[in-house]
Amino acid sequence: MLKLGGRRLQERLIVSNLGLLIGMIVLFSVASPGFLSVRGIIVIQLTLVPILLLAVGETFVLMARSFDLSIGSIYILTSVFTALFASQLGPVAILVGPATGAIFGLMNGMVFKFGRIPSFIATLATMIIYQGVAQIVVTGQYYLFATEESFRAIAISFVASVIPLMMVWAMILTVFFIFVALKTKFGRVVYSIGANYEATRFSGINVMKYQLAAFAISGFLAGVAGGLAAAQQGGASALPYPILLPAVAAATIAGTPITGGVVIIAIYLTTDRRVVQLIK
Amino acid sequence: MASSSGEVLELTAEGIVKRFGDFVALDNVNLDLRAGEVLGVVGQNGSGKSTLMKVLIGAQKPDAGRIQLRGRPFSPKNPHDAESHGISMVYQDGALVPDLKVYQYVYLGREVTRGTILHSRGMRDKTSELLENLKIPCSSDDFIRDLSPATQRMVSIAKASLGMITGENKSDERIIILDEPTAQLSSTERSIVFDKVREWKKRVSFVIISHLLQELIEISDRMTVIRDGKNVGTLDLHEKSVSAAELHKLIMGRERRDIVVRRNASLTKVLEVELAKQGVFDVSFSLGEGEIVGFYGTIGSGVRELGMALIGSLRIDRGVLKKGGKSLGGSIAARVRMGIGYLTGDHASQLNIEWSVQRNISLSNWDKILTRFLKLAMIDSRKERQLAEEYMKLTNIAPPNPDAICMSLSGGNKQKVILARWLAKEPDILVLDNPTAGVDVGTREEFYRLLANSAASGKSFILISEDLDELSTLCSKLHLMKDGKIVRSLASAALENLGDEDIRQIIKGL
Numbered sequence: 091m092l093k094l095g096g097r098r099l100q101e102r103l104i105v106s107n108l109g110l111l112i113g114m115i116v117l118f119s120v121a122s123p124g125f126l127s128v129r130g131i132i133v134i135q136l137t138l139v140p141i142l143l144l145a146v147g148e149t150f151v152l153m154a155r156s157f158d159l160s161i162g163s164i165y166i167l168t169s170v171f172t173a174l175f176a177s178q179l180g181p182v183a184i185l186v187g188p189a190t191g192a193i194f195g196l197m198n199g200m201v202f203k204f205g206r207i208p209s210f211i212a213t214l215a216t217m218i219i220y221q222g223v224a225q226i227v228v229t230g231q232y233y234l235f236a237t238e239e240s241f242r243a244i245a246i247s248f249v250a251s252v253i254p255l256m257m258v259w260a261m262i263l264t265v266f267f268i269f270v271a272l273k274t275k276f277g278r279v280v281y282s283i284g285a286n287y288e289a290t291r292f293s294g295i296n297v298m299k300y301q302l303a304a305f306a307i308s309g310f311l312a313g314v315a316g317g318l319a320a321a322q323q324g325g326a327s328a329l330p331y332p333i334l335l336p337a338v339a340a341a342t343i344a345g346t347p348i349t350g351g352v353v354i355i356a357i358y359l360t361t362d363r364r365v366v367q368l369i370k
Numbered sequence: 371m372a373s374s375s376g377e378v379l380e381l382t383a384e385g386i387v388k389r390f391g392d393f394v395a396l397d398n399v400n401l402d403l404r405a406g407e408v409l410g411v412v413g414q415n416g417s418g419k420s421t422l423m424k425v426l427i428g429a430q431k432p433d434a435g436r437i438q439l440r441g442r443p444f445s446p447k448n449p450h451d452a453e454s455h456g457i458s459m460v461y462q463d464g465a466l467v468p469d470l471k472v473y474q475y476v477y478l479g480r481e482v483t484r485g486t487i488l489h490s491r492g493m494r495d496k497t498s499e500l501l502e503n504l505k506i507p508c509s510s511d512d513f514i515r516d517l518s519p520a521t522q523r524m525v526s527i528a529k530a531s532l533g534m535i536t537g538e539n540k541s542d543e544r545i546i547i548l549d550e551p552t553a554q555l556s557s558t559e560r561s562i563v564f565d566k567v568r569e570w571k572k573r574v575s576f577v578i579i580s581h582l583l584q585e586l587i588e589i590s591d592r593m594t595v596i597r598d599g600k601n602v603g604t605l606d607l608h609e610k611s612v613s614a615a616e617l618h619k620l621i622m623g624r625e626r627r628d629i630v631v632r633r634n635a636s637l638t639k640v641l642e643v644e645l646a647k648q649g650v651f652d653v654s655f656s657l658g659e660g661e662i663v664g665f666y667g668t669i670g671s672g673v674r675e676l677g678m679a680l681i682g683s684l685r686i687d688r689g690v691l692k693k694g695g696k697s698l699g700g701s702i703a704a705r706v707r708m709g710i711g712y713l714t715g716d717h718a719s720q721l722n723i724e725w726s727v728q729r730n731i732s733l734s735n736w737d738k739i740l741t742r743f744l745k746l747a748m749i750d751s752r753k754e755r756q757l758a759e760e761y762m763k764l765t766n767i768a769p770p771n772p773d774a775i776c777m778s779l780s781g782g783n784k785q786k787v788i789l790a791r792w793l794a795k796e797p798d799i800l801v802l803d804n805p806t807a808g809v810d811v812g813t814r815e816e817f818y819r820l821l822a823n824s825a826a827s828g829k830s831f832i833l834i835s836e837d838l839d840e841l842s843t844l845c846s847k848l849h850l851m852k853d854g855k856i857v858r859s860l861a862s863a864a865l866e867n868l869g870d871e872d873i874r875q876i877i878k879g880l
Contacts, residue, residue, distance in 0.1 A: 294711075
C-alpha cells in the first residue's frame, strides 16, 4: 500500500510541478521581457542539460535502492578531462567524458560492492576524491581552455536557432534510458534489486553485475554532461558547481521507476533558478 | 480439563454479516468463546475467518449482527478500543520491530512517560516482571532480532497480554486472538509456543487460527469451522475427538483427494551431492530423475542450511555437487542457469511484494519473454502476459488477474506465485524448503498435485519439510537428519507401509 500511495504522491508532485512551471512561465514572460527571449530560452536549456542527464543517471541508482552522491564531482572531473584532451583530439574529445565517467561510476559501484560500504557513504567519499583529483589536474592553471570550434560545435550548434545541439543529445539519451528502464530486462532487474534484493538473488540473477552497471550508467551520464559542459563553455575549471542537489532532487521527486516526469521536474528546477537570477 | 473451561461466555458474536460490494464475506456467522478456553478457528484462505477476527477487534464494521462481551453489548470502534476492553490480536507476520529491545517493543504504542521523558526503567522492570511471570526465556534488554522465532512469537503474545499482567487494564480478563501463531516456526518451536498457550490459558482465553490441523486439534478445547463465509459447525473436542482427515472434510466440504505419486525410484541419477560445512552438516545423497526426495529434521539438524547450500546461498567448506556428471558453480545465478531452483515458504525472501503477479512470474523466466533488437534485451509485453496467464491458470491463482499486486493476495496465493515462477522456469531440480508453511489445506492439495505431475514428467525435487504428512504423501525416499547427518533413510516401500505415527516413533527414537 505504501508503494501505491507513493506512486500517487509522485504523480501529484509531477502534476503540481507542471502547474507551477506553467504559472511561472506565464507570470515571468509578462513581468520580465528577457525571460522568454531567444537568449532566455537558450540559457534555460544550457542549465537544464546537465541537471537532466545527472537526474536520469541517478534514477538508475535509486531504482536499485542505492545512492550516488558523486555525480556532481564526476561532472566536474570529466569536464576537466575532456578539456584536457580537446586540443589533441578535437571533436572526438567529447567521448572522453562518457568514457571516464563510466569508469568513475564503476569505481563507485566497486567501492560499494567489494568494500561492503553503504552506497551513501561510499559515494560521499568518492565525491570528495573526484573533486580533489579535478583540482590536482588543473593545478597551476585556473582554467583549462578548449576553444577549438569543431569541438565546441558539438554542444552549441543550433537547431532551429533556439535549440542548442547539446539539448538534442540530452533528450535522445533521456528517451533512450527511459526506454531501457521501462522496457528491457536490464531496467526491470535493476528495479527488482531495489524492490527485494533477496528475491532477486534467489530468482537466479547475478545481482552484482546489475548493481555495478547502475553505478556505471550514473557515471556515464554525468560524464556526458561533463563533456558537453566543456564544449559549451570552451573549457573547464575545477571549481565546485552546485549541480548535485537539483539533480538528486529531480530524480527523487520524479521517483522510480523513471518516467517522463523527470524531464518536467528538471525543467521546473532549472526555470526556478533562472527566475531567481532574474529577480536579483 | 474439559470442565475447567466452564460455561462463562467471554465473547459471543451472533449473526455477523459482512459484505464487500456484492461479495458476502461473512453470512450470518456465529462464534462464542468461553472463559479460559482455546477456541480453534479453521477454514480455507478466503473463507472469512480473518474478516471475522477483524470484526471482533473493530478493524472492520459488520453490516449486521451483534457482539457481546461478558454479557454486555460490545461494538469496538477500532483495534485500540478493543484492546482497552481486553481483546487483542497477534498477527501472522507478527509486526515485530527487529531493532527494538524487548521492553521497548512490549510497550510500543503505550509508552510510559514522566512528563515528556520516557520512563525506561519502569517499563524495563515491568517487562522483566512480565517475562518472568510468563517464563519467557529472554531479558527485557535483548534485541528482538536476536531472539529465536519461537521466543519472538512468545514476546508478541506477551505484548498482547501486557495490560492483564501489569494490572493496568481495568478488566483483568483477557482475550487474545492468534493468527497463524506457528506458521514460520519449526516443530520444536511450535510445541514451545503451544506449551505456553496451555500454561497461560488459565488466565487468558485464546482464539487461534491455524492451517496446521493436527496441532490445532491438540491444543484446542473447541473448534469452529468456517467455509465460504458460513458456519459449518463448532466441535467440542472434549466431547468427541476429531481426526485431521475429518476436519479436512468439514473445511473443504468434500473428501481429501488422493495424490498419485510415482514412487519407484528412477535409475538415472540427475544430482549427486556430497556437501559438508563444519558443525552444520555433512551429507551425501543422490537424486534420481522424476524423484521427490524428502528431508526431515528439526532446527539445528542442518536440514534448512542444506537447502540453502544446494542453491548456493550458503557457503560450504568442502564437497561436490554434480548434476548429470557436471560439477556446479558456486553462485545462485550459476546454479539456476544449470537448472536448479529454490523455493521457500517464507515468501518475504522470494516475492517482490509490491509488484504484480505477472512481473513476479517473469523474474526467472527472461528467455521466455524477451525479444532482442540491437543487442537490447527487450521485454515483449504480449509474451510476458501469455506466460503469466498460462502459469496462473495452471497453479490456479486467485484472483486470476496478472496485474494484481502480490501484497493483496492471500498467503497461499503468494506461495503459488513463486511456484508458478519456478514451474514456468522448468528447472530440472527444484529445492523446496517448507513450501506449504501457512498454506491452507485446499491450496496444499493443489500444490501436491502440481508437484506430483511435474515429477511424473521427469522433474526432480528435494523437499525439506517439517510436515510428516506432506513428506509421506509425496516422497519416494525420506532422509531423517539429526546434528547435520542423515541418520536414517526410509525407502518408498517403508513410506507406503508406515503411518505418520510410526514415522514419528522412529524420529523420537533417533
